[in-house]
Amino acid sequence: MSPKQWVFDPDSGGVKIKESIKRRTEERIIRYAESNLAGRYTKLNIRFRSQFCYVDAYIEPEVPDDDWPPPDFPETREQWD
Numbered sequence: 842m843s844p845k846q847w848v849f850d851p852d853s854g855g856v857k858i859k860e861s862i863k864r865r866t867e868e869r870i871i872r873y874a875e876s877n878l879a880g881r882y883t884k885l886n887i888r889f890r891s892q893f894c895y896v897d898a899y900i901e902p903e904v905p906d907d908d909w910p911p912p913d914f915p916e917t918r919e920q921w922d
Contacts, residue, residue, distance in 0.1 A: 855892030863889050870896060 867887050882898040
């Protein structure tokens with residue numbers, strides 16, 4: 842039998858975040874993003890799960906206007922081979 846080993850697990854334990862704290866935290870994140878990160882994201886998604894807060898910032902990919910599609914770009918999937 843092997844000896845027991847202590848391992849840190851951030852998913853265990855913790856306290857669920859209260860609604861009032863969720864609202865305040867979300868407002869602070871939005872204020873910070875608007876003042877310090879304006880123009881660097883198109884959408885923010887803030888969500889809470891148990892004792893964790895997740896922030897996702899979305900951007901749109903840049904597609905070149907002048908060179909798209911390239912001249913040899915196939916029209917159908919069958920033309921790829």
